[in-house]
Structures are given as C-alpha cells and as structure tokens.
Amino acid sequence: MECHAGKDTVAAEKVDEKLIFVGTPNVGKSVIFGFVTGRYVTVSNYPGTTVEVTKGVGKIGGRTVQIIDTPGINTLTPMSEDERVTRDILLEEEGYRVFQVCDAKNLERSLPITFQLIELGVEFGVILNMSDEAERHGIQVDEEKLSRILGLPVIKTVAVRRKGFDKIPALLSEARSGSFRVDYGDYIEDAVEKVGRILESRGYARSKRGLALMILSGDTTLREWLKENFSPEEIEEMEKVRSELERLVGVPVSYHINNARHRSAARIGMEVKRIVPRKKHSFLDHFGRLSMHPIWGVPIMLGVLYVAYLFVGKFGAGTMVDLLEGKLFGEWVNPFFVKLFENYVPIPIVRDFFVGDYGIITMALTYSLAIIFPIVGTFFIGFGIMEDSGYLPRLAVMVDRIFKKIGCNGKAVLPLILGLGCDTMATLTTRILETTKERIIVTLLLALGIPCSAQLGVVLGMLATLGPVATALWIAVVCGIILAVGYLASLIVKGEEVDFIMEIPPMRVPEFRNILVKTLARIEWYLKEAVPLFILGTVVLFVADRTGLLQVIDRVSAPVIVTLLDLPPKTAEAFIIGFLRRDYGAAGLYAMQKAGLLDPTQVLVSLTTITLFIPCIANLFVIIKERGMKIALAMMAFIFPFALAVGTAMNKIIRLLGVSF
Helix, strand or coil: CCCCCCCCCHHHCCCCEEEEEEECCCCCHHHHHHHHHCCCCCCCCCCCCCCCCEEEEEEECCEEEEEEECCCCCCCCCCCHHHHHHHHHHHHCCCEEEEEEEEHHHHHHHHHHHHHHHHCCCCEEEEEECHHHHHHCCEEECHHHHHHHHCCCEEECEHHHCECHHHHHHHHHHCECCCCCCCCCHHHHHHHHHHHHHHHHCCCCCCHHHHHHHHHCCCHHHHHHHHHHCCHHHHHHHHHHHHHHHHHHCCCHHHHHHHHHHHHHHHHHHHHEEECCCCCCCHHHHHHHHCCCCCCHHHHHHHHHHHHHHHHHHHHHHHHHHHHHHHHHHHHHHHHHHHHHHHHCCCHHHHHHHHCCCCHHHHHHHHHHHHHHHHHHHHHHHHHHHHHHCHHHHHHHHCHHHHHCCCCCHHHHHHHHHHCCCHHHHHHHHHHCCCHHHHHHHHHHHHHHCCCHHHHHHHHHHHHCCCHHHHHHHHHHHHHHHHHHHHHHHHHCCCCCCCCCCCCCCCCCCCHHHHHHHHHHHHHHHHHHHHHHHHHHHHHHHHHHHHCHHHHHHHHHHHHHHHHCCCCCCHHHHHHHHHHCHHHHHHHHHHHHHCCCCCHHHHHHHHHHHHCCCCCHHHHHHHHHHHCHHHHHHHHHHHHHHHHHHHHHHHHHHHHHCCCC
C-alpha cells in the first residue's frame, strides 16, 4: 500500500475519496490512521486520547484519500461529548466511506456499532485489529463467515506490526452498505416504519432506519438537528409515535433496542468465533494481572513510579541538566555570547536584553533548552513507555476505588493522568466524562494540583537533590490535597454519578518506533509552543526589572512570601511568571536552588506552593471556554489563597518539628 505524509489543507491536492475511521476506544484506530496518512497522532493504550477529531490525507491504492480519525466511542446514541462528535460527523459529512476498526478478541463489543452503521446506510468495511492478541487468548474469528453474515468486507490486521495492511486498498474499494438486519420486534419495527416515512419525505431515505431508532430511543442530542430540518408538526408526530411505543413496550425504548443489538452481537459471536488452545501465559500476562491486584498492584505501582523518578529526576534533571547547563551553556554558549555582545554591542540596555540577568540567551534559552528540555525529554520517553506498554489503564484501575470517594468514576482518572503531560489538553479531554459534576471536579483538580510534564520534571529534579523523604512528603501532601479537595467538591457540586466501565488492553513490550515518534512529536510541540513563551516571560521580567515593577512586587509580596512562607522575596518572581507558564516558574526556583538561595525546607515549601498555585494562562483560557467564566473565576478565587495557606502550614509544621532533609 502506498502512503505519504498528510496535510491539513486538502485543497492543495485533489481528493478522490473521503474516509472516516470509527471504532471503540483502544482498538488501534489511530495507529492505522497514522500509517495511512504518515501523520502523527497520539497513540495510547487507554480510551479518551483522540477526543478532538484529526484529519489527514493519504494514498490508498493510488487514490488520494482525505481521512478523518474520530474519537473512540461505544455507541452512536451519544452518552458523552466524543460520541456525539462522531455521530454528528457521520450525519453531516457527505460522500464518505467508513472503516470500522474492531478489537478481534472483543468482537461482540464492536458489533452494536456495526449494526448502527448499517442502519444509517453507511458504506463501510470492517477491520478486525489485534487478531494476534485474540489468538493468544484462544480466539479465532472466521472473517469470511462474518463478512457473509454482515454483508460487508472484513479483513484482519495487527496494526502495531503493520500486518494485513496490504488488504486496505481492496477494503476501501469493496466498502458497501451491510445487509444484516437486527429484528427489534413488531412494535418497534412498526414505529420505525412510521418515523421513517417522515424522514424519507425530507430526503433521509438512506439513513432513515438508523435515525428513526435514535429518535425512538429518546436521543435528546438530536433536538437541535430536528428543529433545523423538520417542522414543529413533524416533530410532534414523531414524538407521538415514540410516546405510544414507550407505552406499548412497557420499558424505555432505548433499553429494548440495546438488548436486541447485544443479543444479535452475541449470536453472531458464537457463529464466527472458534475457541482454540490458548498460548501459554507470558510474563507480561502475569505482570498485567498482578499490576491490578488489590495487594500486589500497590508495590508494582510504587516500583513503576520510583523507576520513573530515577529516570526523570536523577538522569534527566541530574546527569543531562549538568551536561547541558553546566558544560554546554555554562562553559561554551553563554560565555561566547556574553563576550560577543560586550565586544560588538556598545549599548548597555541591548546587551542586558540578550545576555544580562534577564537576557534572552542567558535566561530564556538557558532555562528552556539547558534545564527544562532534558527533563521534559526524559519525562516524555517515560510517559510514552507507560502508554504503549498498557500500564496506564491498570494504574487507573488501581486508583478507581479512591476516585469513587470524590464523586467520580475511574474514567475521571484518565484526564488527570493526561494532565501530567499537559493540563490544558487534559482539561479538553474532560469531555469524555458523562456528567457535568465530574467535569467540574476534574477540571478543578487539574487546575489545582496536577503538574504538567515540564513542571513535574523540574520538581522531580529539585526533589532528587533532597532525597526520597522530601519526595515522599511532597507526593503525600499534593495527593492528600487532591483527594481532600475532590471529596469536598463532590459534596458541594450537585449531580449524579455513573458507573465505571473500561477496556483493559494487554501488556505489551513498547515498540521503539512508536516511542520515538511520540517523543519527537512532543518535543516538537515543546520547542514550538513552550520556548517562545519562555522568551516572552523573560521579556516581561526584563521590562519589569527596568521599570522597577519587580522591586514593587518584592515589597508587596514580602508579608506573604517572607513572613508566611519563609522564602526569599525573589521567589515572588517565580510565582508570578509561573502564571504565564508553569514550568517557567519552576525553572526560576530551580535556578535559585542551584545558586544556593534556597535551603532544603524552602525548596520543599516553594515546590508544594507552586504545584498548587493557579494554572498557567493557557489552561485558564481553556477552563473559561469549557466551564464558563463564572466557574473559572470561582476556581481561581479558591486556588490562589488555598495554595498559599497550604505552603504556610507546611513551612510552620516542618520548622516546628525540626524536620531536616
């Protein structure tokens, strides 16, 4: 199969086909999308990664194809924002075909979506991915028999090994509307016929069965679409049919429809699946089970986190930073530019702008490239390994019981884990949560106590110099605060709670290529997005220093910074600039520690305070966009004094008890 790198602008190249990828979470959709387009998307072993729609252009069988990768879903009758996005794309796009990607070992879970696509009259083909894992579990799927039953082309693939990808061009050519029909019983079929006639009169002949079933299910997300496309009389007529049907079946119509689909899926599964002798359990299988064990899972979790601490905190923040900051920038880059500007730039203010205390080269580039870059680089590698290995969803399972206490189900763990990469993106992924209550609580916790990758890397690097006791204390305080605030928020924020259901992928040996691609993509993001903000932050500090604003800030903040937190007045600069970018504030503390301006207790207090401090400006804007101005301002009004109060209490208690690190 021929493929090339995708482009965001399709107009530059004539498109022969439009293709939409659909599937349940964690079935390898994004891996196949990335291969076909040559474009990077986040490939993770847990649901919720592709919350935003991704587009690309690729070559399939000599044809130029525009491809849309939709969020992972469990139904086309939306229960969450990502399911609604996928459903709307299928309703609004024209002239497309679909690839439905399924997990071969969990075929019955994907078939209800297959039935819904057939009912919408979509032309599509089915990809049974992870067929190797199915066989490892003792399951073989007869794809030819499945194809005959559904009336659709079906192929098997192993996406991580590119196995079966040579069949994709034929799958695209043979994509068609399926012939399988779920029998919902006479009452529902009669109602579908009545609503279908109204839909057909408005030009929805192809998709009338699927739309009628959505309407009869009581899908409230279709209200606006119905108002835009149908008269009030037609809507009233459809509602009458739905109400009468509800009276006849005696249970919610959606319940009856879902049951019929699941019964059909189970029946097809029994026909096309063959149980074969299971392969011997590998070490990874045993490790995967133990990592979710209520007892053994705890030491495994602590061990994984400790290894991550050694890799990021010791190697990244220690060895790599010493090499880049101490050797490269300290002995070569900065001395070279200082001498260059002293010899050839006679204007003092210009010299100071580039190589002074708040210089673009001596501060912005030194912080961003010599201090933060090696730390976030090692963090990205470690995070990518945990993603691709399948450990992250097991970590979510381990903490699920705890999260029940804060009014969220285990799915809420996923945005919090993603927040360790970027709080701004993680706030967007709260859309995967079913209730407004969960979204508000998780957004608050992200803003309050989840450090982004760059900030976390610096924090771990600074804590590594203090030893494991200080690190454990920082973790205990931050995690304790998150749980306490989450619990209180669950009492204050009103709303219902829902159950937690999540697919657990098998443990895998991470592929070097996947880790490399993801790490390079994230580093590219860091260089494009973060480094310019470091430069902007340095310019702000330079101007504030020249205008005397920094001195004013030092004086104003002295009662809090010096008296309560027992920190040097200069620390105020780190907290303020941290609002522009969290890791920049942490980098300021790192520089103060390296210069000997902070003792071990001050390091711990300052790190705890800045971790709990108000989020960066980008995250604040996203909170306003997602939750609204009123809720965003309420969160900020709580977080700012709360962070200072926690830092003050920690400082007083440590010094009162005489604890040393």
